[in-house]
Amino acid sequence: MLLVEIIYKMIKVWVLVIVMFYNGFPSKGTSNSNNVTRPSTVNIGAIFSFNSTIGGVAKIAIQAAVDDINSNATILNGTKFNISMQDTKFSPGFLGIIDSLILMEKGTVAIIGPQYSEMAHVISHIANEMQVPLLSFAATDPTLTSLQFPYFVRTTQSDLYQMSAVADIVSHFQWRDVIAIFIDDDHGRNGVTALGDKLAEKRCKISYKAPIKPNNISQEEITNALIKVALMESKVIVLHLLPDFGLRVLKIAQSLGMIKSGYAWIVTDWLSTILDSNPSLLLSTSSTMNDMQGVITLRMYTPNSEIKRNFMSRWKTNLTHVNDDHHLGLNIFGLYAYDTVWTLAYALDAFFRSGGTLKFSNDSSLNTLRGDSDTLHLDTMGVFLNGDMLLQKILEVNRTGLTGRTEFAQDGNLIQSSYEIINVIGTGVRRIGFWSNSFGLHTGEQVSNDANSSEGLYSVIWPGQTTQTPRGWVFASNGRHLRIGVPLRVTYHEFVSRIEGTDMLFGGYCIDVFIAALNVLPYTIPYKFVPFGDGRTDPVVSELLEQITIGAFDAVIGDITITTNRSKIVDFTQPYIESGLVVVAPIKELKSSAWAFLIPFTPMMWFVTGMLFLIVGVVVWILERPFNDDFRGPIRRQLVTIIWFSFSTLVFAHKEKTVSTLGRLVLIIWLFVVLILSSSYTASLTSILTVEKLSSPVKGIESLVINNDRIGIMSGTYAENYLSEVFNIHRSRLVPFNSLSEFEKALKDGQDNGGVAAIIAERAYMELFLSTRCQFGIVGQEFTKMGWGFAFPRDSPLAIDMSTAILKLSENGDLQRIHDKWLTRSACSSEGAKQGIDRLETKSFWGLFLLIGIACFIALLCYLIRMTYRFRRHYYSNSTNLEVPSSSSSSCSSCLKSFFSFVNEKENAFLQCPDFVISYTSSGKTHALRRISYTILQHIYVSFCLLNQTSGGTLMLDLFFMFLVDVLCASFHFPFMLRFMSYVNATPRMIRNWGVVVLIVLLSNGFCSNGVGLDDIDIDNNNHSNNTTIPDVVNIGVLFSFNTSVGKIVKIAVEAAVKDVNSDPSILGKTQLKLSLQEDSKYRGFLSIAEALQLMATHTVAIIGPQTSTTAHVISHIANELQVPLLSFTATDPTLSSLQFPFFIRTSFNDMYQMTAIADLVNYYGWREVIAVYGDDDHGRNGIGALGDKLAERRCKISFKAPMSPEATREEITDVLVQVALAESRVIVLHTSTTWGPKVLNVAKSLGMMENGYVWIATTFLSTGIDISSPLSLSVMDDIQGVIALRMYVPDSKLKRSFISRWKNWTNGSLGLSTYAIFAYDTVYVLAHALAAFFKQGNRITFSSDSKTSLIHGDNMHLDAVKIFNEGKLLRKSIYKVNMTGVTGHFKYTSDGNLANPAYEIINVVGTGTKRIGYWSNHSGLSSVSPEELHSKPARHSSSSQKLLSVIWPGDTTQKPRGWVFPNNGRMLKIGVPKRISYREFVSQVKGTDMFKGFCIDVFLSAVNLLPYAVPYKFISYGDGHSNPSNTELVRLITTGVFDAAVGDITITTERTKMVDFTQPFIESGLVVVASVKKTDSNAWAFLMPFTPMMWIVTAIFFLVVGAVVWILEHRLNDDFRGPPKKQVATILWFSFSTMFFAHRENTVSTLGRFVLLIWLFVVLIINSSYTASLTSILTVQQLSSPIKGIESLINNNEPIGYLQGSFTKGYLVNEIGIDASRLVALTTPEESATALDKGPHKGGIAAYVDERAYIELFLSSRCDFSVVGQEFTRNGWGFAFPRDSPLAVDLSTAILELAENGDLQRIHDKWLLRSACLSQGAKLEVDRLKLRSFWGLYLLCGLACLIALFVYLIQTMKQYKKHYTEDDKSSSGLKSTPSRLRTFLTFVDEKEDTVKSRSKRRKTEMASFKSTSEVGSSNNGYSESSSQRIECTNNES
Secondary structure, eight states, X not given: OHHHHHHHHHHHHHHHHHHHHHHOSOOTTOOTTOSSOOOSEEEEEEEEOTTSHHHHHHHHHHHHHHHHHHTOHHHHTTOEEEEEEEEOTTOSXXXXXXXXXXXXXXXXXXXXXXXSHHHHHHHHHHHHHHTOOEEESSOOOTTOOTTTOTTEEEOSOOHHXXXXXXXXXXXXXXXXXXXXXXXXXXXXXXXXHHHHHHHHHTTOEEEEEEEEOSSSOOHHHHHHHHHHHHTSSBOEEEEEOOHHHHHHHHHHHHHTTOSSTTOEEEEOTHHHHHHHHOGGGGSTTOSGGGGXXXXXXXXXXXXXXXXXXXXXXXXXXXXXXBOSSOBXXXXXXXXXXXXXHHHHHHHHHHHHHTTOOOOEEEOGGGGGGOOOTTSOOGGGOEEETTHHHHHHHHHTOEEEETTEEEEBOTTSSBSSOEEEEXXXXXXXXXXXXXXXXXXXXXXXXXXXXXXXGGBSOOOOOBTTTBOSOOOSBOOSSTTSOEEEEEEOOSSOTTTOEEOTTOSSOEESHHHHHHHHHHHHSSSOOOEEEEEESOSSSOOOHHHHHHHHHTTSOSEEOXXXXXXXXXXXXXXXXXXXXXXXXXXXXXXXXXXXXXXXXXXXXOHHHHHHHHXXXXXXXXXXXXXXXXXXXXXXXXXXXXXXXXXXXXXXXXXXXXXXXXXXXXXXXXXXXXXXXXXXXXXXXXXXXXXXXHSOOEEOSOOSHHHHHHSOOOEEEETTSTHHXXXXXXXXXXXXXXXXXXXXXXXXXXXXXXXXXXXXXXXXXXXXXXXXXXXXXXXXEEESOOOOOOEEOOEEOTTOHHHHHHHHHHHHHHHHTHHHHHHHHHHOOOSSOTTSSOOSOOOBOGGGGHHHHHHXXXXXXXXXXXXXXXXXXXXXXXXXXXXXXSOOOSSHHHHHHHHHHHHHHHHHSOOOSOOOOOOOOOOOHHHHHHHHHHHHHHHHHHHHHHHHHHHHHHHHHHHHHHHXXXXXXXXXXXXXXXXXXXXXXXXHHHOTHHHHHHHHHHXXXXXXXXXXXXXXXXGGOOOOGGGGGGGGGOOSXXXXXXXXXXXXXXXXHHHHHHHHHHHHHHTOXXXXXXXXXXXXXXXOGGGOHHHHHHHHHHHHTTTOSEEEOOSSHHHHHHHHHHHHHHTOOEEESSOOOTTOOTTTOTTEEEOSOOHHHHHHHHHHHHHHTTOOXXXXXXXXXXXXXXHHHHHHHHHHHTTOEEEEXXXXXXXOOHHHHHHHHHHHHTSSBOEEEEEOOTTTHHHHHHHHHHTTOXXXXXXXXXXXXXXXXXXXXXXXXXXXXXXXXXXXXXXXOOOOOHHHHHHHHHHHHHHTTSSOOOHHHHHHHHHHXXXXXXXXXXXXXXXXXXXXXXXXXXXXXXXXXOGGGOEEETTHHHHHHHHHTOEEEETTEEEEBOTTSSBSSOEEEEEEEETTEEEEEEEEETTTEEESSOHHXXXXXXXXXXXXXXXXXOOOBTTTBOSOOOSBOOSSTTSOEXXXXXXXXXXXXXXXXXXXXXXXESHHHHHHHHHHHHSSSOOOEXXXXXXXXXXXXXXXXXXXXXXXXXXXXXXXXXXXXXXXXXXXXEOOOSEEXXXXXXXXXXXXXXXXXXXXXXXXXXXXXXXXXXXXXXXXXXXXXXXXXOGGGOSOHHXXXXXXXXXXXXXXXXXOOOOOOSHHHHHHHHHHHHHHHHHHHHHHHHHHHHHHEEEEEOSOOSHHHHHHSOOOEEEETTSSHHHHIIIIIOOOGGGEEEEOSHHHHHHHHHHOGGGTSOSEEEEEHHHHHHHHTTOTTEEEESOOOOOOEEOOEEOTTOHHHHHHHHHHHHHHHHTHHHHHHHHHHOOOSSOTTSEEEOOOOOOGGGSHHHHHHHHHHHHHHHHHHXXXXXXXXXXXXXXXXXXXXXXXXXXXHHHHHHHHHHSOHHHHHHHHHHHHHHHHHOOSHHHHHHHHHHHHHHHHHHHHHHHHHO
């Protein structure tokens, strides 16, 4: 045991000795607890620019931190920092590389820095290789991530958070667009890209990017960039620069007037850094502060603490010195620099505590780079073996420093990033708020989760010293008038027309709406109208809108219909008028014509009725003839009696008595039939007069689709395309018209006469067309839902402001007033059917009056002839008894008197009358004459039209021939030659100039014959000696990874090209190209740097390569410094521009074009969102950034970015693709390299992501891999089936075919030919031609030492061996001037340094190969024709010209994928549905189930059924069931993820659209006002309304005329019409007016009288029936009235207003209308609303109820006591809500439109919402019982007549009685009592007047003749007899 213990102790001693000798003895201060001895010093480095704003402060802070750490032995336990600071002197790349190499050669364990993000990108490659952590306190580029650069550690806040803060500021002030001015390097570009992503999340965007060159930028260049910015629309500018020249930009902006009112400047933290670093700027004497007044800037927030205050005190007193000129202030980066050193110290302490050691070893990969003693020795550098351990300890640091808590998140960024937001005011700054990644914008330093009150910002003083927030934009060309395009219409001038005598003044409905909307805007707009069109035909609207896209117009107003295709090129305002398509066709109108009274019965009905009258008359005559004398007599009289009796029963005016039982039975039945016929006639005529019936063979769009009739359309409108595409109507059936007269003529001619069956046009046009053309009408329903709007450029904010203005016009009623001013027409209704009740006019009955007039005339004529004939006979028969007159005049006079006396005599016997034949010839001739006249006039009109058309056609023919002549002249250039010669004559000097040109051409062509061209002429004699300086060998390098597939083919192509060039002396003569092939091993950045430096140390004049864009970014810094051109054909990163890297020359196509092609593909197939899977390096990030910009131009976007490490494992790829599979979009753009791109597709295949529904678009990497490795294995091909890929296009040529043939020989078929090989071959030729031109100019190749590297002495790497190519700029210039034809085609550079005419093939992977489906070129976009065929044609990028062949998509289907699914595929869509307690017709839950029903539900289900895919969903109720839920809260729950959608009665409001996306409205439902209404009954004189005054007068006259005629005809035959004149006049009046009521009792005995009376009674019947029908129609419609007239009256008074609880009405009335909230009363049910309205405002109720129209229509359907008053004062609609940017909202909108077109939407509406009890518009269409007060006027007239008659009668009777009473008093012996007198008076009144008169007369006679008593008795007996006779007579009469 002891032995074992001794051996154990000896082993411990030896181990300790070995360790001591290996590591050395412990240093002083080493802790005894450590197992590892710590070094005494640790080498750390620092790289930054000492003289910069950040670097100057950082140098002091870093040194202070090192001193503080070294002075405190407890920090590192005695170990001290040995810091080496390197000054990069503002060099962005090259010096950083050199300095970092030097530092790492010295055994540096960590480097603090670099300062610039661009340098960090470069040095991070070296740090990754050497495993040395970089701790940067100032490189804020968000793309500097641990994914690509694991050894880069950012100890400050990432710009990703700063850009989030900027985006929140933009969103806070409700701006939509910003302009980004940024430095064109990694820091600027990547920061602005992050800003674009953050803005997109808030539906904002960068409208313009203004990059500024990072190096040596002049004031002129800055000015030019700012001038472009000033001309943009947006005035919100984000300035993301570096502190060192940012103030220059602001100063120039101030001089250009860009820091004034209207602008908003948001500056990133560089400005706060300058202000903090230069306290002198804040002095009142500083002019710099004037350049930034009102600017908002950000500062990284560091919380206040004791250690921070102490450090700031030290800074002011000890760390910096103050002199007369400068005092260095402490900025935020100084704090972070200080904390960075401390972070490294804590990490090193932890590193040593964990046993870490500082060990370095040589990198074996650098051994191959060792050269001779004079070249670079980069192999002397060592790798820090424990660098990964130190990196881990750094990321684990958790401490509190000057900047607060230092703690790193898993992504390598600091936790809890925050910013101060400050406003520059006067001579200082003011903090207006904070931003943090946890709480967003807020005003307090400490924000809790429930502190919502602190959200937002304090007020801002903006540029121009104003507190009013700038609106953020102005018009694109500030300073000039807005050019408004206006169509120069030739029809429908009511909408828009030019005012006569002017050029730029217009009027019309559209113009008035536009001007009224402009007046509503809160700012003025300078504008001018510009006419568009030739003035002969209406311009084509699509061509007018294209003028906006090309910049000719800034806006377009007029009758512009909003369509889907048009909205793709411009932005429209909200529609200001609805105008869908309608069908107009000829209609047949049953007018109230002269013969309208015949319409109620059909001709057959009239005939049968007439026959029955005659039959019944004959039957009654047969039955009555044996018994009744009235039916006996002469045959003629019996015939007349039969006719008179039968037809008089029509008006119950028959006077003949019926005595037989059978006759009475027949007559009773017949009279009942007549009653029914009369009533039916009256009812039918009432219906006809109430609503005139219309008919047309065309019933609507459905009938037109079915038949083959021609259809007229308006030329220049969208109707043609719509009808042909939507309804499949062949275009040959569509006939365009240009004028209203053509419309009218075509409709009149009809289908059979060369016209059309119907016209299809927009409702707005047709309402005007029909306003004066009542023979046509609208048939069917409006079958599209369109509207007119004003058009503006895409993303113009004016479109939004104008939409708001139009909404205000709608709310305040101005829009309706403008509509009424221009478009209201009353001649005809727009529906083609007249809905009003017309009063009957004379013209409606002239046929009847003519009929009775003719009857009277004929009867009088016959009577006059007959009387003349009889008088003549009577005169001659009595001539012997007559005396011969003394003269002829007296004879005529006496004869006339005799004739009138003869006529006045009574005719006692029936005389035989001659039969008269009544002829209508004259009347027929009159009608024939009228028809002939009309026909002649019509022919004259048609002939006149034909004459006009003929002359117009001749004119057009003349113009056509003139045009042909002009074309011929133009073809032969005659006009041009004439103008040219006149110009030459006017300018003689041009002849000499042309002579010089011709001489040059002749010289250049003449020398060619001798093999010498113009270029061979050496103008400078001094350069002849330079021919001897052309070198024999020129060194060129090739930097590629030759082990890759691309590297292999490039090596073959380059070597072949060099061989071909060297073998062709015509190119370089005797000079030979010498290749130096340098392996770019595995794309490792550091080795690429080393290899590039090694190449440039061998006097290389140009380098072909590198292969990757990442390497190109790094090496381009070296190329810029050493002026060696880099010619790369594989580094296609679009940010590799000549602006930043002037010596980088791309000899293939820029990826900017490839991304444009992909964006066009996405847009072509109608997708809106894509997912980008890409490598997280410069190539991937910048390419996807360009794709995002191009997609944004097409209103598409990248919805999800999925970066992958360039060296990702299969597990990492799987994780990323799983996230992609869970996203919504199914369109995936894959932008990777050929190395790991196929691996991604293989993993996608295994995850089921290459199946039906997916779309994969691969960049050129895939086509390159297919071309090189073709044929691919079946397993690889199976992974990529259906993928669309792009390939750089190389046109077919002889050179290409020869190259392909040679390639097969070079490779023996082992490698396929890729376009990269062709471009590599041509790159060598380009360099050779450039060198040839370079040498021809007399240039030489010389090199010199770099002054920057010559200062470095003593380094083992010999960096001073790298030389500068002195003539590099000249060679670069020669390269850009190369213009040749190579294997790739025409090779030429544009002014921006890119190849001209870039083009791509678009291929589809199908089966075992690929199929080309089309091409893309920047000249013509997508096409199926090769680009070279289209280059000679004008450029065309319209959607109609884009065309590709069919595609086989993943899943082996030809059906285009819709491009998206629901985000969580597999689960059902959660749809929130409001649980309503009122108006359940819209949505309600089925009791006992989870199902819902109602109008909204049916619309949703119908729309879902129309989708081309299945949608799994379930309804979830929302609400407590006791009150209506808040729809706003329901919508908000979508944003929180509780619901995926919301379906119900959800109104689309501005506030809600900020949270969700809505579908197209499926019902219109604006706010209306409902109030109690009172019926306005018909007045006392309403009975006069049926007839016009003229009608009453004419009717009265005819009554008198007919009475007079009948009196004339009956006077001699009928005792009823004889008597004294006064009696006969009374008889005429009584008889005529009694016929109105068929109450006449005078019997007519003459045939003519009966004939006239029969006709007149028929006329009276018609007049009575018409009067009854018209009065019925008038009384049918009763007007309603209310004291509330609309929303205006509610605003003006203070009465309470009701609204539906849970709706948006309250917010709208309070916020928009300005109604006090205390006036609003929430109501929950319709019953409660009705009760409140009934009570009224004075009884605790409400004055009016405001709600949406859809609710109100249901409310009023059963409540006729209320009505809508005023107009609908908002224009809202209901829609379904979805999350923002949900494609389902778009698809359902399309489905809703389809429902509207096919009529299903209307049918669903009618099913749930159609009610007919009451009408909601204030007119109740019901028939009420007539009340007394409606006719009191009639009763008053009748009562007055009765009173007056009784009064007159009473007076007359009293007068007669008094006379009789006096006579009786004289004969009476005594006085009578009063009762006796009353009885006597009543007896007197009861006696017949004739008896009283005869008795009185007899009494007087008897009293005068006899005075005796006997005579008195005799008189009494006579009186008794008379009384008896009177009684007997009375009995007989009864």
